[in-house]
Amino acid sequence: MTPNSNESLEAVIQVAGLHKSYGQLEAVRGIDLRVHRNEVFALLGPNGAGKTTTVEILEGHRSRTSGDVSVLGYDPGKNDRKLKERIGIVLQSTGVERYLTVFETVDLFSKYYPHPLPVGDVIQMVGLGDQRKTLVRRLSGGQRRRLDVAVGLVGDPELLFLDEPTTGFDPSARRGAWEIVRNLRSLGKTVLLTTHYMDEAEALADRVAIMVKGRIVTEGVPSELTQRKGRTIIRFRIDGENVGLPEGLQLDQEVVNGAYSLTTDSPTHVLHLLTTWAVEKGIELEDLAVTRPSLEDVFVELTGAGPMEGEGM
Amino acid sequence: MNSLSLALKQLRYQNTAFWRNPVAAFFTFVFPLMFLVILNLLFGSHDLEVPGGTVNTSTFYVPAIGALSVITTCYTNLAIWMSFSRDEGILKRIRGAPIPTWSFLVGRIAHAVLLGLLLMAIVAAAGVLFYDVDLPTNTLPAFVVTLALGAATFCALGLAVMKVIPNAEASPAIVNASILPLMFISDIFIPLHDAPGWLTTFANIFPVRHLSVAMQTSFNPFEEGLGFEPVHLLVLAAWMAAGMLIALRTFSWEPRR
Missing domain, CATH: 3.40.50.300 (P-loop containing nucleotide triphosphate hydrolases)
Incomplete structure (x- = not known):
């Protein structure tokens, strides 16, 4: 616990x-x-x-x-x-009979459960109303996924x-x-x-x-x-060669394609330093953004990897 | 729904799906019938000695191709379909649903058996219509028992052989490699009268010849008794038990990777 x-x-x-x-x-x-x-x-x-x-x-x-x-x-x-x-289960690694229609598939699964939802309603809910009579093998990947969801839902889990x-x-x-x-x-x-x-x-x-x-x-x-990360992220781009940064500022990571990213607990101070420095040097901070960390930032910090690397598991 | 009606529902939809795949349906039915026609064309007019007298070779081929039909639908087709279902995650999907696993399996097995029976009926009808073959009368009970036991045996073996099938693409090769050579030495394509004794002894280890020979006894017009072949039926039953045991212990609902 x-x-x-x-x-x-x-x-x-x-x-x-x-x-x-x-x-x-x-x-x-x-x-x-x-x-x-x-x-x-x-x-x-x-x-x-x-x-x-x-x-x-x-x-x-x-x-x-x-x-x-x-x-x-x-x-x-x-x-x-x-x-x-x-319970209802919608997995990536499961399939249904390819030579049955959408309606027949959901209907068959509905029979396994004691209190199923109306088959037509479930098909409507996942947006396959127009494909009721389409064979599973003729569905697109996204439609098949929605059929998986319908099969997972029909038992009213x-x-x-x-x-x-x-x-x-x-x-x-x-x-x-x-x-x-x-x-x-x-x-x-x-x-x-x-x-x-x-x-x-x-x-x-x-x-x-x-x-x-x-x-x-x-x-x-x-x-x-x-919030637990508790900090603010300042992002911007500088086109052209690496011009360094004002003294006392620490980058989160290496500059990639001119994209800079800083994390700080005192955004006002850092922004002041940064903008003053940029104005003096005549540099434009393109796409300047001040954001709270997203879940993705938390994820990257904890896992040390981009979430998309997790595709497919 | 209770387990039995679930099995029936499963069977009905299984059947619908089967006939919607015309290529699969076509080959399931055409292969045995093609063998029946070709083998009869080639060898149909020969005489064949059977216990009690001499018959036309067609009287050999109708029960032989009947046995082949049951073996094809119950063993070959069942193993291949189930392997594809396993790879496509259909079995895993079923495993996560509250259907008793036996209801699902019974639906699948019953479908394979029904196809086998339908094919047997077509082969027998063709035998009567075109090849002047007598249908079993006094041997009818023996014929039914033999057919039922044969279907059960080869279904059990079809599920058992899935243990050695790594993926669906490999299933036709593995299944056919395990059954086709046996058919050649088991009184299915060729009557084994002139075969060396050791070959017959070897063939007798496996269930194919026992099914074929027991079926031939049912179709032997000179058979005056009930036509039961207890030894052949016992060997079939032993293979059925072994197949069921292996299937129960090794059956996997998960796709193999």
Whole structure:
């Protein structure tokens, strides 16, 4: 249990000391996790961080080496049908029969659940209303992804696992998917999301946990995580040759293509130094921006890598 | 829905999907029938000695191609379809849904068996219409038992062989390499009268010849008893048990990487 978690909230997922080894390789090295009812929880991390292994243990797809895991009060390692009736799973690595139509696919899956949603409504909800009678094999990648979501939703689950739900979506399809997730929260569902899009986590998640090398390195509300970094980022570009910087200013990283970035706790002072220096030297600070760190900045600082390297896991 | 109606629903959709893939459906049906026609054209007019008398070779080929049909749909097709389903993550998707795994498997297996039975019926009908073959009468119960046990045996082996199939692309090669040579030495394509004894002994280790020979007994017009072949049926049952045991212990719902 994390010390700062609110014990009064009902936990839908509880994980304590979870370990998973594949032979010599320790994929998950002792994580604790608590996901509350009716929240959207995002698990972030670069490639090989152990997110997929963790989520697949929670879904019952994988066994664990040690640790306590409870999902809706069940042990997912026991392959209990009662648990599966109450969860929905949308994975990247799963598929459906290619020679059935969208409607037939969702209809077939709806029969597995005791209280399914109306098949037509679910298809409408994911925006495949016009493709009801289209064979799965004729769907585009994004449409197939939406069908995955429909199949995950049709059982009216209390808890939904979404693994990289918008990978390969165009921006408008992405907004649509986000709308679905927000909609689920307003219906009282709990969502465990893994993603490598930081803006997605920032837009959707009530809480996030960042995993690196099998451990959770930080966890909390996105706005708190970015505040915890507690600093301001000043970014600008200088065209032409390297002109150095005024004395006393420290760059975050090497200048790449004329792009400068500084992190500071005293932005007023630094900006004053910087602008005075630039005016004196007759240098233009192109695209000057003063920003709070985004979740992506926190992520990069913690993982030492761009989140896009985590693609595909 | 209860488990049985789930299995039936699964079976129905499985069947819908199968017929929508015309290439697969075409080859499933055309291959055995093609063998029936070609083998009859080549060897159909020969005489063949069977227990009790002499028959036309067609009387050999109808049960032989019937056995081939059951083996193709239950072993070859089932193993290949399931390997593709495993690679495409269809099995994993099912595993995460609250359908009892046996309902899903029964739906798949039942579909393979039904295709095998349909093919057997077509082969038998062709035998009556074009090749003057007598259908089993007094041996009908033995024929049904043999067919059912053969279907079950080869379905079990089809699921068991998935253990050695690394990915779906490799499945046709592995499955065919394991079954085609056996068919040549197991009274399917050629009656084994002139084969060396050691070859027949070798073929007798495997289930293919036992199915074929037991089916031929059912179609033997000189057979006056019930036509049960207890030894052949026992060997089939042993292979079925072995196949089921391996399948139960090694079946994987996860795509292999």
